[in-house]
Each structure stands twice: as C-alpha cells, then as structure tokens.
Amino acid sequence: MSKDSNSESRFGIQTGHHCKERSIRSSGRCPRAISYNVVRNVPVAAAASAAGKSQRARPARGLSIGLLAMALLWVGPILACGSFQPRPTPTREAPVAEPAVETPVPDQPAPTAPPTTTPSPTETAVPAPTPTVFVRNPLPIGEAARITILGGLNVREQPTVRSPALTLLAQGKRIIVLEGPVSSDGYIWWKVDDNQGTVGWVAGGQGQEDWISAQVGDARPVNRSPVIGDRVIVTLNGELTVRAFPGVGSTIVARAVTNSAFTVVAGPQAADGYFWYQIRSDDGQVEGWAADGREDERWLSPLE
Numbered sequence: 579m580s581k582d583s584n585s586e587s588r589f590g591i592q593t594g595h596h597c598k599e600r601s602i603r604s605s606g607r608c609p610r611a612i613s614y615n616v617v618r619n620v621p622v623a624a625a626a627s628a629a630g631k632s633q634r635a636r637p638a639r640g641l642s643i644g645l646l647a648m649a650l651l652w653v654g655p656i657l658a659c660g661s662f663q664p665r666p667t668p669t670r671e672a673p674v675a676e677p678a679v680e681t682p683v684p685d686q687p688a689p690t691a692p693p694t695t696t697p698s699p700t701e702t703a704v705p706a707p708t709p710t711v712f713v714r715n716p717l718p719i720g721e722a723a724r725i726t727i728l729g730g731l732n733v734r735e736q737p738t739v740r741s742p743a744l745t746l747l748a749q750g751k752r753i754i755v756l757e758g759p760v761s762s763d764g765y766i767w768w769k770v771d772d773n774q775g776t777v778g779w780v781a782g783g784q785g786q787e788d789w790i791s792a793q794v795g796d797a798r799p800v801n802r803s804p805v806i807g808d809r810v811i812v813t814l815n816g817e818l819t820v821r822a823f824p825g826v827g828s829t830i831v832a833r834a835v836t837n838s839a840f841t842v843v844a845g846p847q848a849a850d851g852y853f854w855y856q857i858r859s860d861d862g863q864v865e866g867w868a869a870d871g872r873e874d875e876r877w878l879s880p881l882e
Contacts (some may be wrong), residue, residue: 592866717755725751727789733778737767750800752882799879803840814877820866824854831866
C-alpha cells in the first residue's frame, strides 16, 4: 500500500485515497474513493466528523491549559511569600557617629609646695686688696715728671709689654703722672700724659733703677719734633738759617745762633727733604721758616 506525503494525521487516522477498488463505471477513472479508518475501519465521513469534534474540543482544552498556567504564575508567588503584600521600601538610616574614645589621662600628682625657708642674707663680695707695690722713688699723682732714661720710653695702651706701643717719649720729655704704680712683667708702670694728646702706660723702672724722675728742674731741650706753641731753642752747633718761605731756595731772613729761643707759630711743611717750622723771636724782630734737623741731628729742640 502506498502513501502520499499527508498519509497520516496527528491522531493516527489514515486519510489517503486508494484506487484498489475500481468502479464498474464505464469512465475507467478512479471514482471518488471511500476512505476507511485503518484501525477501526471507520468510514472517512465518520472520521471526518470525529476529527471535527476533536478540532472543536482542542481550543477549549488549550484555553483551559493557558488559564491554569496563568493562575500558577499568580498563585505561586503568593504561596511562596505567604500573602500578596507590597514590600516596604527600605529606608537608609543616617550613620550615627560613634562617640570618640577618650584616652585615659593618668592622674597627675598634686604639686608639692616647696618648703618655706628663710633666705640667708646675701653676702657682699669684698674685693681683694690691691697688693702694695714697693717703689723706692714714688711719683706724685697729678704732678709733672721727666723721662731720664737714655733712648726714651714706649707709651703702651695697657701696663704690659704685650700691649701695643702708641709712641716713644724721648729722654728729657716732660710728662704728667695720672695713675700708678702697677707691677707687671717685672716692671713698675705709670699712666702718663705727654701733653701732646697721647695718654698711656710707661715703665718707670725695675726696682733698683728709675727711668722717670719727679725732679723736673728747669726747662730743658728734648729730642722730639716741635708742635705749634712749643718753646724751642736752636741746638745746631753753628747758625740756623731762617728763610722767608719753606725751601732752600727761599730768601734768607736771618741766621739764629746756638741756644737762641723762639716760639713755634706754624708748621710743619715738607720741602727739599726737610720739615720746616715758622718761628718767631721773643722781641718779634726775627720771624721766618727754619728746618728742624736731619735724621741723626736736631736743630730745633722743644724746651720742657
């Protein structure tokens, strides 16, 4: 038995057409065949009627299955959750600051008041007495004195040989004693004023020898350069030329002999290798410029 492509339905009913039985009709074609149900030998018309009923019952069954599925979709969550209630929306709570942990502070001992004591009376420091310096021929403070040592004395800032020297006082120089005596470095020191603007300390000797004398005596010439106001005498062995102006080429005014006395009124002026001073005689008859000397010889010496 041959089948076509639609020989079997969903329910196993054979719907194919057969030409096994030929009609006794004279046309010779296969007349409209009568279909039978292969299984139950039901005619095609009865099968079709049954199929129609089955098609009408199929939609109702599909609808019932759909409704049942929808009911399960709704009833399932209800049964799982207990009731169909809307869940409350979670509320975010504001964070609460935790209280700061306080660090325990160790107990501090109560300050102990210092014992009250009566202060002892302040002792006044008594300066050590200045050692007494023995001087064979002391110099009177505030009085004049004279340098007597050959070659003169250095004037220093402090009473010590390590102090810098300020100037040199020539032999015969007249000074004023200000302070002393002070013993240092094996010498006896005196603070003096040389009457020319220098104040400092000079060594007066080493105990057995006096380099400064309180015996001033009469004024005498000293080996130093003159200053304005000095009383000077001519110490040149011979005659000292007095000129109208500083310089060896100037006009000669006068010639002064040894021990002639003058007063210095101006100078010094350097010219032609000499230092020149303007001098005036006591009677005013001689006035001019004279050289004070050379390196190893003094021609005008101040009187002190």
